[in-house]
Amino acid sequence: MNGMQLREVTMDTSTVSYTLIRKNVRNINLRVKTDCSVVVSADSAVPETYIDDFVRSKIPFILNAFDKIKQEENQAVAPLRFVTGEQALLLGRRLRLRVEPVQRQLVPGFISQWQEGRITYFSRNKNGEAVFCLEECLYMYTKEPEDELHKRKLYESWQKIQAKLVCGQSGRRFYPVFQKLGVAWPVIKIRKMRSRWGSCIPGKQKVTFNSQLVEKPLESIEYVVVHEFAHFIHPDHSRAFYGLVEQILPDWKERKELLRY
Numbered sequence: 001m002n003g004m005q006l007r008e009v010t011m012d013t014s015t016v017s018y019t020l021i022r023k024n025v026r027n028i029n030l031r032v033k034t035d036c037s038v039v040v041s042a043d044s045a046v047p048e049t050y051i052d053d054f055v056r057s058k059i060p061f062i063l064n065a066f067d068k069i070k071q072e073e074n075q076a077v078a079p080l081r082f083v084t085g086e087q088a089l090l091l092g093r094r095l096r097l098r099v100e101p102v103q104r105q106l107v108p109g110f111i112s113q114w115q116e117g118r119i120t121y122f123s124r125n126k127n128g129e130a131v132f133c134l135e136e137c138l139y140m141y142t143k144e145p146e147d148e149l150h151k152r153k154l155y156e157s158w159q160k161i162q163a164k165l166v167c168g169q170s171g172r173r174f175y176p177v178f179q180k181l182g183v184a185w186p187v188i189k190i191r192k193m194r195s196r197w198g199s200c201i202p203g204k205q206k207v208t209f210n211s212q213l214v215e216k217p218l219e220s221i222e223y224v225v226v227h228e229f230a231h232f233i234h235p236d237h238s239r240a241f242y243g244l245v246e247q248i249l250p251d252w253k254e255r256k257e258l259l260r261y
Contacts, residue, residue: 004019005019006020007020007051007052009052017038018037018038018040019037020041020042020051021040025042026043028046030058030253032062032066036070040054080152082097082148082155090133090214091214091215091216093136098139099142099145100145101141102143106141107124107128110132120134123161125157128141128143131158140155163190163212164190167188167209167221168188170225171207173222174226174229178233181233186205187205187207188206193208193211193212197210197259199228216259217258220255220256222255223256226245226249
């Protein structure tokens with residue numbers, strides 16, 4: 001059967017409706033859209049019962065995506081003005097922002113707490129300013145607590161530092177796979193990007209990641225890292241490329257979907 005078809009599957013007490021689109025595709029692809037509709041594409045040769053079973057196996061993921069979409073609608077994170085009480089994102093978590101005036105004598109204490117593991121995701125600059133996570137709060141100690149532009153620059157600098165650490169750690173986790181394929185450890189760059197999460201230049205052995213990735217869940221960051229590293233083997237988006245990504249991350253589609261939240 002070609003074209004589109006509305007279907008429905010049930011697991012326990014949960015029922016999910018989805019639109020089936022027949023396409024010339026290699027795999028069954030499932031997408032949860034922001035209006036909470038579910039779209040599935042599959043080759044015309046794949047039996048409907050097989051597709052139903054596939055969607056049924058994804059019901060926990062679909063319901064979780066529904067919940068996240070509704071949470072986003074009800075608790076959208078507004079653009080930061082960097083005042084106490086706002087919400088900031090870190091690895092998919094919502095943290096309460098606390099902005100405080102800094103005093104240089106506080107810095108040794110920050111460093112000690114960081115070394116002891118009491119505070120995390122810590123960075124500081126030569127002016128004694130610091131940003132770090134403590135419990136469910138993101139603290140920003142700044143010399144210019146009333147200057148929004150200054151605080152934005154401090155925050156974005158902190159994001160770049162943390163993104164470099166997180167992307168580097170994710171890269172080291174999956175690098176052994178690529179090392180066996182002859183890939184040398186690349187140069188990792190971080191910058192704020194408008195429309196891409198990452199890029200790869202195989203000829204220069206360099207990958208660049210968006211500093212705002214640090215806002216996303218770790219699972220999705222790992223997907224972006226593997227995606228860009230895979231371009232050292234396949235500098236395109238061919239079936240072979242996605243085959244390699246799927247070999248390393250069988251759930252890469254679900255991880256990619258998390259980038260939307």
